Amino acid sequence: MTRPASSVFRRSGLTLDLWWIPRALILGLLAFVIFGPLTNLLLWTVAERWYFPHALPIDYGFSYWARVFAPRGNAMESLGNSLLVASLTVLVSLTLAIPAGYALARLQLPCRAVILIAFLIPQAFPNLPVYVNVARLFYQIGLNGTVPGVVLVHVTHGLVYAVWIATAAFAAIDRELEQAARSIGAGALRAFRDVTLPLAAPGLLASAIFVFLESLDEFTGSYFVGAPDVNMLPLLLYSAGAGGNYQIASISALLLLVPSIGFMLVVERFLKSDVLSKVGQ
Template sequence: MKPGLILRACALAGYGMLLAPAVVVFVVSFSAGQYLTFPPPGLSLRWYEALLGNGQLMLALQHSLVLAALVAALALAVGGPAAYAIARLRFPGRGVVATVLAAPLLLPTLVLGVALLLAFQPLRLVATWPGLVLAHSLVAIPFAVRIMVTAFSAVPEELEQAAWTLGATRWRAALRVTLPIAAPGAIAAAALAFLVSFDETVISLFVVGPRLNTLPVEMFRYAESRSDPMVAALAVSLIAVALAVVLLVERLVGFQRALGRE
């Protein structure tokens, strides 16, 4: 059944409301003026040039890229086995494990940030790479587990059972049969974990320091004291990074295959 004209109009209106702020930010990022005004008084690339020449923001960008890559790797290393256990194994407390892994998504990030600060302070993990990786992984791993559970569940169990009958152990069958088929889901999980870490702001505000900062936090602090269009240029750059990661996943594996729906 094809959607009617009214339903299509409502869908277009919804898309318009969602995309309108991004369009405004995109236009303002090319402003030639000194302040955030819309419409801009003129068009220029001056604020992108200023962004590239801002050493503090570029250093924060490097920190965010490295941090996001480490979080994505940890999310796969921890979330992969956990997702396989939830999707394939039958053991007491399986539902509890799944609930605990999803619990960070149910709590406000402000609460998580305060809790992490209180927990990390005695351990001297505040403003350190291990502390940032652990803090971001707390919210990235649940997303990775959710996607990989779907990917593992889409692989027929009969394939593993066939490998068992041919002499493979459960571990070898999972490693040689299930994991390669579910690899698109792992790629999608890593991409999502990367984006979650790269965009995380609230938790980062509690665990970063003056010498170790992330790009979203630096952007937040910059916007507190200035109102020039470089903030818009930085926002467009962040959107471009997220879009590039999404397009890369779509190009490599496709979202339907990554989620195990083909």
């Protein structure tokens, strides 16, 4: 009969638990997978010279930061365009998602599940052939190489998050609260504005953040529809990485990473479990 490892290694009343070894190995591996690439990214942002076989940069400095933010650099213009496009994408997506989410959550619509699945269609097909044809169509109508054209492309992806989370947010609100407001004389619009909308605000805020992050990181649509007239951070990151300039690429990636981490913390704060449980229902 095999005895537990703790009993085998029991000496003088002390117990040696060997289960900490695989636990430590697993935690160490997870930490390496998560923080290893981030550490490498941070090192490249301050590396002046770094080449094989050196495990760490030879020289450190911030000269590449100065190049990125120089007046002739495209970083500030790209950052401004990315923030502008992401903000407009959020505005358009929520303008469409709030009435759509409310209708899907409150009304007995036929084929409701089909309507929700239809918003997943832009995610169901490869982006490359879709955006090539979108760019050809936008070129014919004068939207190629414009901010509105890029915003429209980003909205097609952002609506997935906006509509699904907005539907879940409205579905999580008790209908009796609206009915109580209606019973004391409030109209449908006022009950929605004063009761339903404030209660759904955390979920709508979370959907806005998801849309913002999706737009901020979108590359394929920005490249085929916006380049070269609309410079954006993902395009700057790609061109710097393709050219072997890993310092500038890492600095651009860090500029994209910081708002992503901040917004995800906001999502964790506002997106509650009762909203998540309603997603897709």
